[in-house]
Every structure is written in C-alpha cells, then in structure tokens.
Amino acid sequence: MLDTGLTQPVSRAHFAGLGLAVPDRVLTNEELSAMVDTTDEWITTRTGIHTRHVLRAGEKLSDLATEAGKQALSNAKIGADNLDMVLCATTSGDYLWPAMACVVQGNLGAKRACAFDVSAACSGFCYAVATASAFIESGAARNILVIGADCLSRHVNWSDRSTCILFGDGAGAAVLTAGSPDSGVLTSTLGTDGSMVEHVWMPTGGSANPVTEEMLVNGEFGLQMRGRDVYRFCVEVVPKSIVESLCRVGLKPADVDLLVLHQANLRIIGAVADRLGIDESRCFTNVGRYGNTSAASVPMALAEAAHEGKIAPGGVVVTAGFGAGLTWAVNVIKWTGN
Numbered sequence: 519m520l521d522t523g524l525t526q527p528v529s530r531a532h533f534a535g536l537g538l539a540v541p542d543r544v545l546t547n548e549e550l551s552a553m554v555d556t557t558d559e560w561i562t563t564r565t566g567i568h569t570r571h572v573l574r575a576g577e578k579l580s581d582l583a584t585e586a587g588k589q590a591l592s593n594a595k596i597g598a599d600n601l602d603m604v605l606c607a608t609t610s611g612d613y614l615w616p617a618m619a620c621v622v623q624g625n626l627g628a629k630r631a632c633a634f635d636v637s638a639a640c641s642g643f644c645y646a647v648a649t650a651s652a653f654i655e656s657g658a659a660r661n662i663l664v665i666g667a668d669c670l671s672r673h674v675n676w677s678d679r680s681t682c683i684l685f686g687d688g689a690g691a692a693v694l695t696a697g698s699p700d701s702g703v704l705t706s707t708l709g710t711d712g713s714m715v716e717h718v719w720m721p722t723g724g725s726a727n728p729v730t731e732e733m734l735v736n737g738e739f740g741l742q743m744r745g746r747d748v749y750r751f752c753v754e755v756v757p758k759s760i761v762e763s764l765c766r767v768g769l770k771p772a773d774v775d776l777l778v779l780h781q782a783n784l785r786i787i788g789a790v791a792d793r794l795g796i797d798e799s800r801c802f803t804n805v806g807r808y809g810n811t812s813a814a815s816v817p818m819a820l821a822e823a824a825h826e827g828k829i830a831p832g833g834v835v836v837t838a839g840f841g842a843g844l845t846w847a848v849n850v851i852k853w854t855g856n
C-alpha cells in the first residue's frame with residue numbers, strides 16, 4: 519500500500535474547477551426488465567439504481583471526457599494552454615491505444631500538456647488525483663486536468679443480468695492547481711490486492727485471450743464479476759483505509775464534512791458510511807440516477823455535490839474508489855475550490 523503526504527510539501531494540489539457530462543440516452547430498470555430476467559424491484563432494493571445513461575451507437579467516450587474537461591477548465595477560469603498535464607482515468611477509452619488522454623488533449627488544444635491514461639478501474643480517478651498531486655507537490659507541474667470517464671455499456675454482456683443492470687456511462691473532470699500547502703489534497707492512500715484479479719475483470723479482448731469469432735457466437739465476452747466477494751472486500755477494506763488516511767493528517771471520521779465514495783451500490787455506500795459513523799447528511803450519493811459509472815463516478819459526484827452547495831471552502835472532503843484489481847484508493851482533501 520502506498521501512503522502519500524508523509525512530508526510537508528511547498529505546495530499542494532487544489533481542486534479549482536469541476537465538470538460532468540453524460541450521454542442523453544437514459545436506460546430505465548423497466549427497459550432492462552424487458553431485456554433480461556430482472557425486475558425494477560430487484561434492481562432498486564439490491565443496488566439503489568433507477569436509471570443510467572448510456573452512449574448511443576456512434577457516440578464516443580472521448581467526447582464526454584472533453585465536455586467534462588471544458589466545464590472544469592471554465593469553472594477554474596484556466597485556459598487549456600495553461601495545462602501541464604491531462605490525465606484520464608479510464609478502462610474503456612476510444613481505442614486500445616493511444617491513451618484517451620491524448621485524444622482529449624488534442625480536442626482541447628492543450629498543446630503544452632503531456633497526456634496519459636491511468637488504468638485502475640473504479641479506483642481510477644482517486645489514483646489519478648494522487649498521481650497529479652505528486653507531480654504538483656514535486657514542482658514538476660502547476661495545472662493538471664484529471665478526468666474520470668468510462669462507458670462500460672460497451673463492455674458488459676447484455677445477457678448477463680447480474681452485471682448489465684449495474685453500469686452506466688459518463689465523465690467527470692477536475693482541474694488541480696498548485697496552491698498553499700495548508701489545504702488541497704492533504705494525503706492519498708493507494709492499495710492493490712492482485713490475488714483477486716478474477717473477482718471483477720474483462721478476461722477477453724486483451725492479449726491473453728484475443729476475441730475470436732467463436733467467442734462472439736457463444737457470448738463468451740464482456741465484464742465478469744463475483745459481486746458478493748467484491749462487496750464483502752470493499753466494505754472491509756475501504757473504511758479501514760479511510761480511517762488510516764485521515765489519521766495520517768491528524769483527522770478522524772467525525773471531522774469529515776462530505777464523504778464521496780465510488781457510486782457502485784447504495785448498500786455498499788451505506789455500509790461503509792455506517793462503519794465510519796458518518797450519517798446520510800455527510801455522504802453524497804447519485805448512484806440512483808447514473809448507476810455505476812466506474813472511474814467517472816467520484817468526479818461526477820464531486821461535481822454535483824459542489825453544484826448543490828454541499829462542499830464549502832475549508833471543508834474536509836474524503837473521496838474513495840474501489841474495484842477491479844482489486845484496487846482501492848482514498849484522497850483526503852481540505853476544500854478550497856468551487
């Protein structure tokens with residue numbers, strides 16, 4: 519496990535602006551009930567999800583990521599030409615390569631910025647924030663656009679009722695900028711347990727198992743998940759990691775003004791918040807409207823929370839992601855942005 523924030527840097531990464539974009543096509547539980555053997559009642563009670571947004575044929579994830587990035591830049595009042603780096607957290611970019619961050623950098627005209635993707639599934643945005651913070655704290659970069667974007671609607675097996683009902687598409691973005699060392703991203707924790715790779719994964723389509731005609735005919739493709747095992751793991755490891763992260767900077771769960779967890783499932787969010795003693799009023803959720811948008815869920819939730827006035831300057835915000843790898847990540851932020 520990697521702990522950051524062990525030394526006092528000259529400057530820290532501050533959230534200066536946020537953005538969010540989703541496709542306009544909304545897929546309801548009722549529509550899913552006509553596609554697979556499920557019901558609105560099962561989906562709602564087990565996950566809290568009512569609707570999710572999905573890309574239409576021909577639409578591209580990089581366009582959502584670019585739109586979210588433009589909003590974040592506009593809210594931060596920073597021009598694309600002032601960016602030193604564009605980071606995209608994604609596992610479902612437009613192409614196998616190059617990185618989607620390169621496509622977004624080109625779309626934005628962020629000519630000075632280097633660009634690369636961070637692949638840590640649903641933990642991706644929190645991993646990317648930790649990466650951006652390290653570059654800012656080292657003095658190597660001042661302004662970094664961090665985007666979380668995914669379109670797992672393109673990668674689920676639409677005949678597998680245990681997974682296809684969970685996911686939605688979207689993008690969220692944040693501009694991180696160098697500022698005072700007394701606030702901003704105070705610390706991050708990044709964790710991985712690679713012995714659980716097969717708990718949630720895309721086993722086909724990579725170099726180990728390239729897609730064959732036979733796989734397509736037999737429906738042997740798409741995301742696979744042992745939901746119950748992932749659930750148990752997350753509820754165990756995430757609260758522990760949040761408490762450790764807070765403790766490192768002299769804080770405790772009672773000091774948290776807003777908890778923004780990866781929006782995988784309302785029950786997981788509730789269980790993690792309960793273990794931390796954080797009540798509903800300090801825990802942001804929007805999984806009901808968007809489903810699990812993987813790396814996009816944390817920045818989308820941050821953008822909505824800020825828009826709704828739920829994050830005030832000086833407030834302590836904790837974000838946490840968890841998912842394939844298995845990976846998990848926590849950022850503790852003393853908020854200064856808008």
Ligand code: UT7
Nearest residue numbers: 555556557560564640679680683745746748749782783841
């Ligand atoms: O973001 C990446 C990380 N992923 C996660 O965080 C996901 C973590 N896991 C979960 O959120 C939950 O485990 C799920 C929502 C995926 C599943 O909920 P669950 O309460 O763990 O259900 P389950 O998998 O134990 O399945 C219970 C029953 C099974 O039937 P039997 O064996 O009890 O007869 C399933 O076959 O529900 C059945 N089932 C469904 N029934 C109706 C599974 N999916 C469906 C469905 N509709 N869509």
